Amino acid sequence: LRAQASATEKMSSCFSVKNSGKLSSCPAGSVVTGSACGYTCGSWDIWGKTMCHGQCSPVDWTTACCCHLT
Template identity: 95%
Template structure:
């Protein structure tokens, strides 16, 4: 047998096996995504926003995002519960808050 024939005899079964493995993975992806989505929605019970004048807006929950006035796009989160608008001046700051359970 020529070396090329031996190479083909080895790679053909590997290609078939790889195809089956990829099919199993692709078939399991939708169910994994559904489980992850269900888990995420169970952990996030309620979200709301708190708007205050000035550079700071505090939440009674975890801050998940911020927005601030005068077209300021620069903000940071202090201590998991407070939004801080980093521009000067800032007329308002909104904190997006979520109770995580």
């Protein structure tokens, strides 16, 4: 899964947000473009446009790859 910008939106200024547990969110004004999670979990999904969810159990950390839209 990878978020797509619309024809009128342009992605810029990308960064990562790492949190402990199964969820990691991008701040207001940015969208998720990808994710990674701990304990070699390769299964994750995007909730809405701003939150990553690690689907394995247990997951000790989740990182959201975020980009601001312009």
